[in-house]
Amino acid sequence: MNSQHFEFPVISPPIVEATEFTNAEDAISRLKELHSEGTRFLRDRLQHAIRNNNVKERYRAHYPEVRIRSGTYDKIDSRLSFGHVAQPGEYSTTITRPDLFERYLGLQFRLLMENHDVPVVVGTSTTPIPIHFAVEDDATTRFPSGEFDLSLRDMFDVPDLATLHDDIANGQHYRNPDGSRPLSLFPAQRVDYSLARLRHYTATSAAHFQKFVLFTNYQFYIDEFKEFAASALADPESGYSSLVVPGDMELTAANGATPRPESTPQMPAYHLKRPKGDGITLVNIGIGPSNAKTATDHIAVLRPRAWLMLGHCAGLRNGQSLGDYVLAHAYLREDQVLDEDLPVWVPIPALAEVQIALERAVAEITRHPGFELKRIMRTGTVATVDNRNWELRANAGPVHRLNQSRAIALDMESATIAANGFRFRVPYGTLLCVSDKPLHGDLKLPGMANRFYRSQVENHLLIGIRALELLRSEPLELLHSRKLRSFDETAFL
Numbered sequence: 001m002n003s004q005h006f007e008f009p010v011i012s013p014p015i016v017e018a019t020e021f022t023n024a025e026d027a028i029s030r031l032k033e034l035h036s037e038g039t040r041f042l043r044d045r046l047q048h049a050i051r052n053n054n055v056k057e058r059y060r061a062h063y064p065e066v067r068i069r070s071g072t073y074d075k076i077d078s079r080l081s082f083g084h085v086a087q088p089g090e091y092s093t094t095i096t097r098p099d100l101f102e103r104y105l106g107l108q109f110r111l112l113m114e115n116h117d118v119p120v121v122v123g124t125s126t127t128p129i130p131i132h133f134a135v136e137d138d139a140t141t142r143f144p145s146g147e148f149d150l151s152l153r154d155m156f157d158v159p160d161l162a163t164l165h166d167d168i169a170n171g172q173h174y175r176n177p178d179g180s181r182p183l184s185l186f187p188a189q190r191v192d193y194s195l196a197r198l199r200h201y202t203a204t205s206a207a208h209f210q211k212f213v214l215f216t217n218y219q220f221y222i223d224e225f226k227e228f229a230a231s232a233l234a235d236p237e238s239g240y241s242s243l244v245v246p247g248d249m250e251l252t253a254a255n256g257a258t259p260r261p262e263s264t265p266q267m268p269a270y271h272l273k274r275p276k277g278d279g280i281t282l283v284n285i286g287i288g289p290s291n292a293k294t295a296t297d298h299i300a301v302l303r304p305r306a307w308l309m310l311g312h313c314a315g316l317r318n319g320q321s322l323g324d325y326v327l328a329h330a331y332l333r334e335d336q337v338l339d340e341d342l343p344v345w346v347p348i349p350a351l352a353e354v355q356i357a358l359e360r361a362v363a364e365i366t367r368h369p370g371f372e373l374k375r376i377m378r379t380g381t382v383a384t385v386d387n388r389n390w391e392l393r394a395n396a397g398p399v400h401r402l403n404q405s406r407a408i409a410l411d412m413e414s415a416t417i418a419a420n421g422f423r424f425r426v427p428y429g430t431l432l433c434v435s436d437k438p439l440h441g442d443l444k445l446p447g448m449a450n451r452f453y454r455s456q457v458e459n460h461l462l463i464g465i466r467a468l469e470l471l472r473s474e475p476l477e478l479l480h481s482r483k484l485r486s487f488d489e490t491a492f493l
Helices: 023-051 104-115 129-136 186-204 219-234 289-302 352-366 370-375 390-396 399-405 414-423 446-472
Strands: 017-023 063-071 089-094 120-128 212-216 242-244 250-251 267-275 278-283 306-313 325-334 377-384 407-411 428-436
Touching: 023 063, 023 104, 023 120, 023 129, 023 219, 023 325, 063 104, 089 120, 089 186, 104 120, 120 186, 120 278, 129 186, 186 289, 186 325, 212 289, 212 370, 212 446, 219 242, 219 267, 219 278, 242 278, 278 399, 289 306, 289 414, 306 352, 306 414, 325 352, 325 399, 325 407, 352 428, 352 446, 370 377, 377 399, 377 414, 399 446, 407 428, 428 446
Parallel strands: 212 278, 212 306, 306 428, 325 377, 377 407
Antiparallel strands: 017 120, 063 089, 063 120, 242 250, 242 267, 267 278, 306 407, 325 428
16 A cells, blocks of 8 residues: 655745844853744644644744854954955854853854954854754653654654754864855754763763863773762862752752762763853763763864863883873874774874873972972873784884883873864873783782782872863963864854
8 A cells, every 4th residue: 555745845944134233242042042943833733742643844944143254254363263254255153052152152252253353143043953962951741652653753843963063173174054154063953962872871961071081091080080079079179069960969068978960971070160161071981982972972062172182002112101291292093983074194283281281280290390290190192992802913003103102101091082182173181090011010909900900099089080170271272272274264263
């Protein structure tokens, strides 16, 4: 029996005429109105469909968009790496969650207005809002369960892979469907997708993520971070206001112990918050480059000011001792996971501001000033591989390449995190701790490893925190330097 597909009539909220704004706050207010109206319309229609279970209409709302038009090659302050367009033309981007990105958008809008003396145009785009993202952060709306005869795909738009790409970030000379150039690295659906993934992987909502991020691959660091947070929250001079743990449970100094979530997420995140969002987030990404890529793919849409990797590594030099630190100034990339997005021939430069902050932090926490620092820290190339048992291949595998590259340490995450920082224009750095030396017969044994972790993790974590605090004192325009930006770049940071 042949089936026929009937196209339902499309019902949408009224289209709002695009409006020019010369004030960033007013532009953001309009964005909030448009996004709220669109998502509320979809949630209401979803509930209507669930109640009636017999709907012959299709419902669609669209993301708001921001657009500017520049008619000249403006003379802008070239010291700033963002906040301006490179050539005359029309530029646009779709926007989601303007409530979450209010401070970020305000800065971008103000810089564009100042640098080009043009208004920001806010209106409705032609990109539909998927129903999944309209209900993602709404506690009162749920997808239907039990008997429900209608197909949601017939009634609502769903995520479209054509708009979830990373072509802009990957330098593919992408143009919007209407021919305008992109204003931002991430269109709205790509952002919404990552916000949903972050909740899934970390068991915390994106609203709690702070502007400075630490990555680790051991639970020991989480335990120490909670201890540090308890001390910071007990100190009214610390500037930290609360700790958010998986399950979105927010703790203050008065709350005491941190509860355990009902189930352990794949990449638990802990957020030591400050009122303006410039606190510290710690994410346990687990082991391996795939997890490192997944975490940074999604956190990048939040536009953090910096992220650092703190982990353990295999020391490759006989002169190293267990517990020594390795400050990466170059990366040998054998992780494989980013090869199609960022070819291995692309150099990943060390960022001076981050390197200086990490070196200062090591010296302060360990009390090894000046030349004495060389007793406990080496600076050099870190190799990242995707094979946990790389040493079993001996000279037939990576050992020869490690020797040629002058690598001093090896792990499974650092180059991935640095490469994705470079790719997404997020300042990055790596400080590792030598936990074994497999090429020299110094292997981790269970009892020895536990003692090592307990003795070394506290200082290592304090160094990472101190480095981020030093970076927090740097002006944004210095930290997000021009070396992270290409010659065909978006105006938004």
